[in-house]
Amino acid sequence: MTNINEHLKKKDLIKIAINKSYSSIDDKINNTDEIAFFPPVTGG
Amino acid sequence: MDHDLAKNIKIKIQIEDFDVSTETKILQYKKTGAIVNFIGVVRDHDERTSQLINSMTLEHYPGMTELEIEKIVLKSIQKWELTGVTVIHRIGKLLVSDQIVFVGVSSMHRQNAFDACNFIMDWLKTQAPFWKVEENDNQKKWVEFRQSDEDAIKKWKK
Numbered sequence: 001m002t003n004i005n006e007h008l009k010k011k012d013l014i015k016i017a018i019n020k021s022y023s024s025i026d027d028k029i030n031n032t033d034e035i036a037f038f039p040p041v042t043g044g
Numbered sequence: 045m046d047h048d049l050a051k052n053i054k055i056k057i058q059i060e061d062f063d064v065s066t067e068t069k070i071l072q073y074k075k076t077g078a079i080v081n082f083i084g085v086v087r088d089h090d091e092r093t094s095q096l097i098n099s100m101t102l103e104h105y106p107g108m109t110e111l112e113i114e115k116i117v118l119k120s121i122q123k124w125e126l127t128g129v130t131v132i133h134r135i136g137k138l139l140v141s142d143q144i145v146f147v148g149v150s151s152m153h154r155q156n157a158f159d160a161c162n163f164i165m166d167w168l169k170t171q172a173p174f175w176k177v178e179e180n181d182n183q184k185k186w187v188e189f190r191q192s193d194e195d196a197i198k199k200w201k202k
Contacts, residue, residue: 013189015173020108022171036105040189043102043133043174044084044145044165 013040049121052128052150055113057104059136062146071128071150078154080161084145086138090178090185097178100187102135102144105173109133116167120149123163124156131164133174163200169193 016023017036029035052073064083071079086100117129132146147164151157176187 017105017108017173020105020111022112036108038105038173039175039186041170041173042176042187042189043104043172044169 014038015040049126049128053117053121054130054132055110055117056132057106057109057135058132059134061134061143062132064143064146067130067132067146067148071130071148073127073150075152076127076150077152078157079148079150080154080157081149082145082147082161082165083143084165086140086142086144088140090187091190092188095180097140097180099137099139099179101137101177101179102133103175103177104133104135108173112172113168116164116171119167120160120164124151124160126151126156126160129160129164131168133168133172135174166193166196166200170197 015038016025016027017034017038018027018029019034020036052071054070064081068079068081089096113131113133117131120126120129126149128148128150130146130148134142134144138144145165145168147161147168149157149161149164151160170189170193178185178187
């Protein structure tokens with residue numbers, strides 16, 4: 001078991017997407033935008 | 045973009061398996077002189093712990109996955125002269141030795157097909173929003189990203 005805080009410390013690893021497109025934490029958003037936060041991807 | 049080539053691009057996210065020889069034939073156009081296929085399969089162990097696994101379940105971000113793969117494929121056809129590109133990625137529960145991903149590239153000459161196939165796979169690994177969870181009898185473990193995958197894309201940024 002780990003604390004959520006421990007994971008949020010690795011925030012540089014968290015990916016952000018606005019309307020299904022990679023974005024950065026400083027990007028502007030509108031009310032109807034779809035925002036996603038997710039861990040590094042591991043497909044392939 | 046070459047309009048003929050646009051018709052020769054296939055991107056699919058699916059639960060079902062794929063048939064490599066069928067997909068290879070689809071990539072063979074009149075101008076094609078070389079076809080390079082990459083097939084990713086489920087290995088029987090976790091890379092970090094060497095622990096054996098029975099299965100793996102793949103999840104993804106529907107909509108974004110297709111868009112990201114499309115962006116990668118479009119970059120590849122701008123960079124190399126190609127005659128066809130197919131990317132098929134499976135989702136859901138897969139067993140050891142099951143096929144996960146197919147990247148097939150055809151071109152007039154082999155080097156373009158080799159390079160484009162490598163490029164598409166390297167970018168897919170780091171950009172396409174898929175996640176894997178490995179399963180054995182007692183536990184589930186989310187696969188962590190590998191720094192070596194991040195490093196692999198550096199060669200395309202030069």
